[in-house]
Amino acid sequence: MSASAFAQDTPPAQVDVRGKVADYDPRRDDTAARIVVRHDDLVKYGDTNLLDALKRIPGVMVNGGAGHGGEVRLQGLGNGYTQVLVDGERMPPGFAFDTLAPDAVERIEVRRAASADLPTQAIAGTINIVLKKVVRTREREFKAGIEAGRDTRSPNASLRLADKRDRFSYSLALAAMRNDFDGDVPAREEGVDAAGRPTLLRTTASREHGHLTTLSLVPRLAWTLDGGDTLALEGLATLNRFRVGVRSPVTTWLGEMAPYPRQDIRMTNDMGSMRAALEWVHRFEGGGQLETKFNASGGYTDNGSDRDAGGNPAVGPLRRDIGSTGHDRDAGTTGKATLPLWEGHALAIGWDAGRAHRDDARRERDPTQPALVIPNGDERYTGTVTRLALYAQDEWQVTPAWSAYLGTRWEGVRIRADGAGFGSARSRASVFSPIVQTLYKLPGRRNDRVRLAVARTYKAPGMEALLPHRYTTVNNSQVEPDVQGNPDLKPELALAIDAAYEREWAPGALFSVSASQRRIDDTTRNLVRFDAAGGRWVSQPENVGSATTRTLQLETHFPLRTVELRGDVARNWSHVDAVPGPDNRLDQQVPLSANLGADWRRDRFAAGANFGFRQGGVVRVSANQTVYLHAQRDLDIYASWKLDAGSQLRVTAVNVLGSDFVNDSSYATIDGVLRNRITNVRRPSVRAAFETKF
Template sequence: MPTNRPCHAFSSAPAAGLRHAMCLALLPALLATAMSAHAQQAPAPTVTVEGKLAGYDARRDDTAMKIVVKHDELVRYGDTNLLDVLKRIPGVTVSGSAGRGGEIRMQGLGSGYTQVLVNGERPPGGMLVETLAPDTVERIEVMRAPTVEHSTAAIAGTINIVLKKTVRKPERELKLGAAIGRDTRSPDASLRVADRNDAMSWDLAASLVHNRFRGEVPGREEASDASGRATLLRTTASHEEGRMTTLNLIPKLAWKLDGGDTLDLESYLNLNRFHIDVNAPTATLLGALSPYPDKRIAMGNDNDTVRSTLHWMHAFASGARLDAKLGASAGRTDNTSTRTAGGNPEVEPLTRTIASRGRDRGLQTSGKFTVPLIDKHALAVGWEGAWDRRSDARLETDYLDPAARIPGGDEHYTGHVARLAAYAQDEWEVTQRLSAYLGARWEGVRIRAAGNTFGSARSQSSVFSPVLQMLYKLPGTREDQLRFGVSRTYKAPGMDQLLPHRYTSVNNNPAEPDTEGNPHLKPELALGIDAAWEHHWAEGALLSLSASARRIDDYVRPLVSFEHGRWISVPANVGKARTRSLQLETSFPLAALMKAAPPLELRANLARNWSSVDGVPGPDNRLDEQLPFSGNLGVDWKGERASAGANFGFRSGGRVAVTANETVWLHAQRDLELYAAWRLDKTSQLRLSAANLLGMDMVNERSYLDTASGTLLRNRLAILGHPSLRLTLESRF
């Protein structure tokens, strides 16, 4: 449970805090060493390996609830970023686009409720995970219920992105592609080179994508009084042009050491360059002019992230195994925004340049000791520790009449985050038909920050998370099985939610308020139940029905108020929330239904989500703008020299009551994609894919009701969408 009591794992000095955290992190390792000594003295238990591994399927055989999407499925549509891949996975939805605020959601929930990991670890600060290239990924693991081996900061679930490992044989692959559409031009290239000898193997994966885009972003602002009479109507005809370049570089080295030990050094580098120019003239058809009806914005964003991890694995004679990792990371984020606004003779024109700079540094350690102490048990203890430092500076220059100056100015702060976790888990084969996963994890985090505009802020919390998952194979059948899980998860507030410094908006109003953090936020805690029925009636054939429910305490939502002449939004713990999800999924080869069928693979999934938030009057008081419905229908065909497929994805919309005054309208989305690949020879093939064939727009619509005056303000913004085609040449050499 969360606590505000001092934690001995943290110290007031960053270096001392790190030393103490590392000492506590080593306790599981010391326990593991003691258990290893006992295991070496005791007779080694007999482990029977049956002919099961050849047909092993993680979805069917693992006790933990998990969906595993392999590399061949990830690259099927020729996508150049993970955001486009994830939207086809059952139970996963995405919003936005890669590099431009794209968000990954499970159970219709984002904003930190869905945990995204890279190689089982929290990504470094500033890293844009969604821009990773699918060519560099070995598999994606989607876990609806948590395991204590990973962080339990996963109320909606966990998505673990596992990067490619070193290979057993030489491999060389080159891909060259280009996408074209009414609003985009996007060339891309990827390369993978790998080889090995008796004692060492190495691997280098690289990808480069450059996207130029342009488009129209129409907007509309309306207001009406308490009687429903229209008092305001403004339309904005925004035009934007921009470009984004992404480079992924993943080198790996692996050694076989004397005695059977292995040592791996894995690094990844993620570079992003983004620039956009926006011209947004606003026409007032009814009511008063806006303060700045003519706005021009030029914005640039540079993100660089690098992480290196050393992984050592040692196997003991008793059958026990120790895995230990030590890593370091660094990140750089530079943003520059120049705003020019005017057009209202009663308001002084605004010319403002904002330059922000963020720097991240971090150290990480983790490990797991697995020991077969008892027959049919797989016992493991482990630890995780991390120390991160972030410095951020916001340098602002404007030329506005000081009497009318918008609050703000130069800001800088430095924050330190220390994390520590210890866990134990046991996978137990109770009977031939019943297996259980038992685990417990303790996680603690301490955040300290100091800045020139807010002095200092501190936050400290810890969470204890027990987890139980069970798999039961029904008697009298080899096809049907039941799953059940109960767990405790949480969502910790981020640094931006905690720091009490303010970000200002140009046209300040209830729908576009300033934002400010709250250092008194507590973690949101959730008690969760998951259940599923699975029917595996043939090789590669699955029918699954799953359900989940979460009860969330200390729910955090933004509260909008009017202070000192400005509208401001501040997050606060406001009570409880509940969320439920029901998911139906099937996938099978057509041959599982009929003999002599063509080589077709069919798949379909549908998710229905419900939620409610205490303190927000219903109806439609859904949590975190949750999507009610989402799903996919897909078909794939594979011949001797060609393959093809299609996917139709859909998301429903509807009204969401965010607060008693604020409402969001989610607009339905439909997405049709096609692909076809032709094998040119033994080493080369050509792939053609089409995206957004229905030309759906991305729409954001919000409204705010001022209960004092009865004024209703509505804002609507749309990013117009168009179809695009991508052609890729893939060659092995």
């Protein structure tokens, strides 16, 4: 087994091969490949949370939405294959990305290939969110807006203050949002026997109503010391409060009545996180520097579920009050020393060490029978993760046209967890990751280049996946199973190869084609089995063997006089050796995705649109389980007007096509097939915002 790794927030070392700073383009000149999306491109659609902004970045997919467990994916892969960092570091479990507003972000870096100074727990790649740090002039910016639709209303506001005085600078970003929603979540459950004859048909007319409140605070203080050293104190605090009530009447049209045809569920979820870091940068006379950081973070989760179900005389009513809390604490240090020992080289060594502790408790009661002891109702565990990572990297300018990046990283982790009611887990693991990247600029064509990268990466199971405590469902079945962890999980190890050809024929004009392959050992799948002892269906993660995934991606930008056109398309293939085909792809992998966008600007007026497409299809999880991915079509349109030099009005039409989120799964046995489809209805909405600098 293994566990999450943590790392620094500094980009890979770079050789200064550019004549002027203004001529430098990280995508063109850096040996370690990355796509950089700047602040102005992130905020042009007026998004109130980072998840909505991420979905328009080439190669990035977002499954779900803010407040509904949105997951960020590269190469179409979810389930933790994509590593998401903030300033190069993993956030505590209480952190939610939909609490972070784009206004606080300086840039987003997308890295398909690994680099040694970031964690290599990035089989599909890494998305690094870099917060605003540099302050050059006085900044005062305020934004206020509202998003409204048939089933949603969401006011929001943000404030950014920054200034620089002599050797001291400060910045503060504050954002708040509340989303009130009221929508339909219909479901349909069907069953057929071995001969294909219908045996079951149930429909659920679920309706949910609730609200989501988010708050984020990003402060930073920085000093320039004598001798050129810098000292910075920075923080990040987030709060997420989610409340929802769901009424789910189940109608049986054919077959046996559901155990609980009437369901009223009220759920609460509170999450919060806080991180503080002290960073010192010391510059040596010979040109090198030492960057050290000491950080501490904490987070909490508080979940509640009040279940009231009944309606079947043969089963009787069900009342349950379930509450769970978790508290996380983490302290660590990271460092990086850049050593200019040889001309044409940028050698760096670094470390990442820390210790994380988690307390978790779950309590389940029947409010009508307080003295009743519910099997596995009360659980408690404490877990500790100790980590250490050491790395070295060198970027070598072999010739003016050819550069190479060589890196190696060793990560070790020790996990210890003890629980009441479900035992304990112990593990030690280490991963050694060699990394090679190279960039070759074609002779006489500085803007035409070829890239190649080879790296060892991995994916470690989190604490929740390791501990065997169980989360139960109301109408338990093979398509609505309980969920339980597995203490025997091992990390997934991968060998990654990435290649790309990039061509720029004019400033801002780009054509890129890239290909990648990953061979993954000890692939993890969530398999559903019947627990005869407990009489319930249970989903549990298990290692099922090796898998291969491949991606081909095209990307282009066409800047014209007043219009900029852009587009990207990605085709993904994968297969899991231990799962019979066809359609034995990895973790609900999206086979095809595409984005098309256009931005137009003239004088004080700007407008644009972005269309995103995600292809659907069948994914076979195991010999018995299949998941059907439904196609998604997202169209957003925006327009902005500059009222004066410091103010503007922005209007955005969101989800114009009304594309829904659909979860569709089935389970087959020798007796037949059971299928369940849940639709989260999403309707178009309009967002309006006023922005001013003062």
